[in-house]
Amino acid sequence: MTGLPRPLPPPELMQSMDLQFMPSPELEEWARATFIEHGATLWNEDHDHLNRATLGFVWTTVSNSRGGNMVAGQCESMPPMAMGKWQRARAEQQIADWFDGLPDFLITIDANYATICQDAEFCALIEHELYHAAQERDIYGAPKFTRDGRPKFGIKGHDVEEFVGVVRRYGAGPAAGATQALVDAASRRPEVASVKIAQACGTCRMLRAA
Template sequence: MVEWVRATFIEDDGKLFNPDHLHLQSASIGMLWTNVSNSRKGRRIVGQCEEGQPSGTMGKWGKARAEEQIVGWFGHVPDFILTFNADYALSCSDAEFCALVEHELYHAAQETDPFDAPKFRKSTGLPAFTLRGHDIEEFIGGCCHLVYGLRFAG
């Protein structure tokens, strides 16, 4: 699926190419399917974007276990991991699924400096990545929009 997402949304010649995602051309993206239901504040969650590097308050051993599992899945720790609900994907239209994918890609952001200029890693010259929250209730831009009534978590 990663190849389809890149070819469709990220590469310059993609059918749904969005220049807002140009920074992702050099990003490592891992994708997962789940059949586990998830909700927050009474709203169904059908997609999620996370940084690939485990974080949080799990302690050194917990982070090491999580990182080992991620490496087992993808062969390395990707910059971002996108997870999609398989049951939703089976039941939604192509346009709704594209809207979901594009929404999650908007969460996969490039860091900016205090002047809103994009940041790059000194060691590699590649973009410095971060997660982006919601603008308001939906992202503005691109060819697809949020499917109302569902929450795409970040």
Template sequence: MIMSRPMPPASVLDELVNPVFEPAPELVEWARQTFIADDAKLYNPDHHHLNFASIGALWTNVGNSRKGRQIIGQCEEGSPSGMMGKWGKARAEMQITQWFGHVLDFVMTFDAVYCAECSDAEFCALIEHEMYHAAQDRDPFGAPKFRKSTGLPVFALRGHDIEEFVGVVRRYGADASHVRALVDAANAGPEIANVGIAHACGTCQLRAA
């Protein structure tokens, strides 16, 4: 059974004029208890490395879209990109610290309006989608990377498992296209719920070619 999920606060939903970004520690705690902890109700071993990650979440009332699609979730690295310039990076780090107390490994942002209205299964799928972007880095041989000084995982943003054209799969098959695992997972049916999610992920859109 899906645990009672956190809902966006009225302070975000009821503000119709000014942009709001409000930290959601209750959402991170819920995600840990639902998907990450070893005794979680919907435990997913794919997220085990996040036991060691510092994660922050934000509710927002700011509408977002890219390429004509609504964006309702996004995962970013907690440390701002150096491409922002020294002042921009320092300004962004100051904002993260004001919200969460320190610079995190990952920050996830969610559309409060969508999250208040979607089903439990859609909500879980959205949260897990963003969690899948919060990955443990890999070495050139595909092995998980750890910091030599602490033994803790090295984190990085992750793209999708499958990067292939439908036409290639149609012409050459799942094995030749290296998508057999996806096909088998689809044929096995959903483990939790069969949902259709009409949303876009900001992380995916930013990484799309």
């Protein structure tokens, strides 16, 4: 399906009684070579701004759920915010140790889900999290930049109930949503495969609760 083999969680993580999180540079490499870089196997221009972003991918064996639904992935902007001063400092130190500095976005993937899902479902999950890793826009819809010329990054919520780009590429699943853009995307044959992943995204559930 892609130029690089799909990464799987390492055996030492899956078999360990102690390890619960493990940074995954190979997953970042795969995501960039599959979706982000120009010429990628499943290149998506919607992720072009991420060529200038630093991404940290992490596998986890910790089960998570919200609202009765399994959480299979989550995208967070860095530095972490919703915690006390010491908690935040501790989290920043741990993440910086993993990635030689804080990335712009931290993407956590459920290792148990990744071992059983199909390729199309895995691709949809990764792209869904990449869509959350957005470049901020001004009131006119123009992309924002920092004073040093870098994109200004932030977490993006869904276009409606899902990202239009995910529906365009993987299909709408049982419910299509309410905007014409989403309906138009759903009415066409999926570019990649027909799956639905929004209900398994921890970022979405945090945004809905906010």
